[in-house]
Amino acid sequence: MAQIEFNGRLNSIVFENNQDLFKILDVDVLTQIPDLDREDIRVTGNFGDLQIGATYHFIGELTVHPKFGQQFKASSYNSILPHEESSLIKYLSSDRFPGIGKKAAEKIIDELGTDALDVIKQNPNKISNLSLTSKQKDVLLNGINKMDSFSDIVLKLAKYGIRKKVAANIYKVYHGESIKKLEADPYSLIGEIRGFGFKSADTIGQELGIPINDPRRLKGAVSQVLENALAQEGDTYVELKDLLTQADDLLAIEGYDALANAINELQEAGKVVIDGEKAALSNVYNLENDIARDLQRLVNTRPSVKKYSDKEIERAIEKAEKLLKISYDETQKEAIKNALNNPISILTGGPGTGKTTIINGILLCLQQLEDIPTATLYSNDPPFLLAAPTGRAAKRMGEVTNVSAKTIHRLLGLGIGENSNISDLNELNGEILIVDEMSMVDMFLFKMLIESIDTTKHIVFVGDQDQLPSVGAGNVFSDLIASHAFPTTRLKFIHRQGDDSSIITLAHAINEEKAANIIFSKTQNYSFIPCNSQQIAPAIEQIVNYALKKGFDKDDIQVLGAMYAGSGGINNLNDILQNILNPKDAQAKHLKAHNEVFKIGDRILQLQNNPEKDIYNGQIGKIISIDEDNKTECLVANFDGREVKFGLKDLADLTRAYAITIHKSQGSEFPLVVLNLTMQNYMMLRRNLLYTAITRAEKNLVMVGEKRAYEMALNTSGNDRKTDLTRKIRTLLKIKDTDDSKKKEKSTISKNEQTIETNEQTSLDLTSEPSDEGLEAEQILTPQLIYSGKIDPMIGMDNIELKPHMIEK
Numbered sequence: 001m002a003q004i005e006f007n008g009r010l011n012s013i014v015f016e017n018n019q020d021l022f023k024i025l026d027v028d029v030l031t032q033i034p035d036l037d038r039e040d041i042r043v044t045g046n047f048g049d050l051q052i053g054a055t056y057h058f059i060g061e062l063t064v065h066p067k068f069g070q071q072f073k074a075s076s077y078n079s080i081l082p083h084e085e086s087s088l089i090k091y092l093s094s095d096r097f098p099g100i101g102k103k104a105a106e107k108i109i110d111e112l113g114t115d116a117l118d119v120i121k122q123n124p125n126k127i128s129n130l131s132l133t134s135k136q137k138d139v140l141l142n143g144i145n146k147m148d149s150f151s152d153i154v155l156k157l158a159k160y161g162i163r164k165k166v167a168a169n170i171y172k173v174y175h176g177e178s179i180k181k182l183e184a185d186p187y188s189l190i191g192e193i194r195g196f197g198f199k200s201a202d203t204i205g206q207e208l209g210i211p212i213n214d215p216r217r218l219k220g221a222v223s224q225v226l227e228n229a230l231a232q233e234g235d236t237y238v239e240l241k242d243l244l245t246q247a248d249d250l251l252a253i254e255g256y257d258a259l260a261n262a263i264n265e266l267q268e269a270g271k272v273v274i275d276g277e278k279a280a281l282s283n284v285y286n287l288e289n290d291i292a293r294d295l296q297r298l299v300n301t302r303p304s305v306k307k308y309s310d311k312e313i314e315r316a317i318e319k320a321e322k323l324l325k326i327s328y329d330e331t332q333k334e335a336i337k338n339a340l341n342n343p344i345s346i347l348t349g350g351p352g353t354g355k356t357t358i359i360n361g362i363l364l365c366l367q368q369l370e371d372i373p374t375a376t377l378y379s380n381d382p383p384f385l386l387a388a389p390t391g392r393a394a395k396r397m398g399e400v401t402n403v404s405a406k407t408i409h410r411l412l413g414l415g416i417g418e419n420s421n422i423s424d425l426n427e428l429n430g431e432i433l434i435v436d437e438m439s440m441v442d443m444f445l446f447k448m449l450i451e452s453i454d455t456t457k458h459i460v461f462v463g464d465q466d467q468l469p470s471v472g473a474g475n476v477f478s479d480l481i482a483s484h485a486f487p488t489t490r491l492k493f494i495h496r497q498g499d500d501s502s503i504i505t506l507a508h509a510i511n512e513e514k515a516a517n518i519i520f521s522k523t524q525n526y527s528f529i530p531c532n533s534q535q536i537a538p539a540i541e542q543i544v545n546y547a548l549k550k551g552f553d554k555d556d557i558q559v560l561g562a563m564y565a566g567s568g569g570i571n572n573l574n575d576i577l578q579n580i581l582n583p584k585d586a587q588a589k590h591l592k593a594h595n596e597v598f599k600i601g602d603r604i605l606q607l608q609n610n611p612e613k614d615i616y617n618g619q620i621g622k623i624i625s626i627d628e629d630n631k632t633e634c635l636v637a638n639f640d641g642r643e644v645k646f647g648l649k650d651l652a653d654l655t656r657a658y659a660i661t662i663h664k665s666q667g668s669e670f671p672l673v674v675l676n677l678t679m680q681n682y683m684m685l686r687r688n689l690l691y692t693a694i695t696r697a698e699k700n701l702v703m704v705g706e707k708r709a710y711e712m713a714l715n716t717s718g719n720d721r722k723t724d725l726t727r728k729i730r731t732l733l734k735i736k737d738t739d740d741s742k743k744k745e746k747s748t749i750s751k752n753e754q755t756i757e758t759n760e761q762t763s764l765d766l767t768s769e770p771s772d773e774g775l776e777a778e779q780i781l782t783p784q785l786i787y788s789g790k791i792d793p794m795i796g797m798d799n800i801e802l803k804p805h806m807i808e809k
């Protein structure tokens with residue numbers, strides 16, 4: 001269709017989506033739109049910063065929206081700069097140019113005329129001759145740079161092969177400076193801009209003639225390796241030798257000397273930290289330091305003496321037992337004591353070991369010991385704070401304890417409402433904070449959680465250490481346990497009886513490396529069906545049809561896998577399962593997004609945290625209505641009993657959820673799980689992946705796939721993220737290495753193989769002043785250091801295999 005143009009004044013912004021800068025504008029028409037007689041019109045498109053009341057030139061086409069009628073879809077736009085003296089003075093002395101008043105504005109017009117803005121835009125050097133202060137000159141230039149319209153910048157970025165979505169990300173960070181920044185050093189955008197990696201930077205670098213051994217390029221490769229480790233592997237550092245070899249692979253140049261210099265320069269610029277033989281991104285390195293310091297603060301500022309006598313606690317436990325009509329075993333009692341007599345304690349155990357029952361006991365005991373009236377538990381400032389990373393886990397905690405439990409995001413007030421601000425988190429007080437499903441908490445959320453704790457007396461971290469680590473980087477729960485700085489109870493005895501017990505037995509056997517004989521046997525609750533990767537899809541189709549015939553509710557069946565691609569991958573399985581579980585009806589309302597069709601009744605999965613909607617990565621919902629004509633509210637879904645509305649743009653974060661990855665299933669449980677693993681998943685086959693998958697099944701589990709793949713998972717230990725938090729906690733809390741073994745011997749209490757580790761015999765010094773000793777690092781990396789043998793990039797080179805996902809797609 002032919003492009004048409006018109007000038008209009010921006011009245012208001014009706015809708016905006018910050019993710020890709022899509023906006024719907026209400027515009028007064030100033031020059032007539034060809035063949036259309038209107039005074040105002042809605043203009044849609046992607047726009048940068050706009051000013052209400054400013055005049056713009058729009059280029060695009062007329063469209064008809066089924067509900068809102070005639071609209072103008074802008075493909076590009078430009079702001080029309082004021083040329084008339086009085087409006088130009090008004091404009092130059094507005095908020096856009098802070099520090100430039102009426103007088104300075106008049107000077108600019110005197111010296112450059114009423115075309116001043118265009119003149120400076122074309123030739124920024126003209127500013128130097130103006131009789132303004134240097135600060136005013138900077139303000140003027142910045143303001144004019146910012147005026148660059150978004151579409152101009154996207155067009156220029158497109159010439160460098162940058163996609164619109166990435167261009168929008170660049171614009172959001174650098175605004176009018178985008179092109180300047182990119183052309184000065186495309187590699188400096190790595191790690192700063194989502195979707196922009198070494199490959200993109202290198203394409204532009206070559207176009208700009210940046211030599212292959214240019215320090216900018218070398219630094220870019222180093223940043224990329226560290227970013228990959230963080231985002232793909234969840235590692236918080238990379239061994240120097242690996243950093244050198246992997247960066248060198250990206251660069252395809254000879255020798256490490258120049259690379260060592262590049263690392264040093266990054267260190268000097270405060271972007272990278274070298275600590276011993278490890279290299280880390282500074283912000284990540286500092287985040288680990290901050291976590292360790294916060295934990296030190298929490299331990300040091302809480303009383304170290306036992307507050308309650310053993311007798312008092314025992315009496316309280318007895319009462320709790322009577323109320324709950326159970327008898328806690330010795331280990332469970334120790335866990336309750338640890339929680340009540342320590343500032344920070346940890347509880348870890350597999351399914352059915354009584355974690356939730358212990359949380360209940362801790363709260364009942366504390367209520368008695370502190371004489372807390374029941375009504376107070378529900379006040380605005382409750383003494384018990386219960387939280388979990390997922391809505392589902394929080395809901396369950398709340399149901400079992402009868403005390404309200406929240407997601408960690410909600411507890412902290414993160415991202416709720418327009419004014420949400422991560423520097424303005426809720427302060428946490430009260431008697432106790434208990435966080436469940438801790439294995440899912442990544443280092444970023446954990447940092448925010450613990451820095452928000454103010455006067456809370458006791459903090460208890462509860463989880464299952466053997467599950468997959470958090471989706472986000474770090475390995476917080478395992479690191480806390482490994483530090484031996486906090487009393488830790490490991491529960492192993494299975495208390496849950498009944499139908500599902502054989503799956504729980506299998507899960508525990510997997511962790512104890514005793515599952516080889518029982519995993520392929522057929523039991524009342526689980527079975528294994530061997531098939532190769534080509535047979536996965538038809539096998540699952542048959543199993544699901546069979547389950548339906550046997551009377552399973554279609555909402556109770558969940559297929560799990562490891563990967564999205566391939567015939568047995570999640571994407572293909574979702575096509576097949578959607579046909580069975582929510583068959584096509586040609587007439588029915590539907591929406592299409594990223595090669596998927598969404599229909600009423602479809603099970604869907606949220607792929608990103610969205611605190612504003614209070615739904616999180618991995619949460620499953622069901623579509624209850626679809627409005628094909630409504631851009632801003634095209635879909636409504638039920639998430640755990642709550643209606644959540646989605647606009648067209650939000651669909652990017654949704655996928656169908658008949659089949660989901662094991663990673664995304666963390667924190668959820670399903671009555672029937674159908675799990676598939678084959679050797680196509682060999683890179684991911686680890687014990688914690690299999691364990692996490694199996695423990696998602698509440699009552700029934702069908703495993704399909706290659707026996708070899710299951711055996712490989714059983715025999716490959718999981719959870720080997722490279723993190724430095726354990727060491728940092730131990731350094732700050734002065735836990736001596738040698739004490740570990742002693743401590744284990746002395747203080748391990750065994751019952752049913754359960755263990756309780758207390759730190760009473762360790763050298764944890766609670767009276768010491770906070771100290772940063774040992775946390776700050778700076779080391780200059782010299783070529784000599786590399787070749788001295790201390791850091792030998794050749795070591796292990798044979799073993800280093802650049803995984804496909806480490807290379808930017």
Ligand SMILES: Nc1ncnc2c1ncn2[C@@H]1O[C@H](COP(=O)(O)OP(=O)(O)OP(=O)(O)O)[C@@H](O)[C@H]1O
Binds near residue numbers: 328349495
């Ligand atoms: N000491 C006990 N005596 C009797 N029953 C117990 C005891 N401890 C726990 N149980 C029971 O065992 C079952 C599992 O306990 P609970 O739900 O607390 O475990 P969990 O570790 O939280 O499990 P999951 O992680 O699977 O939710 C529950 O039915 C609980 O009532």
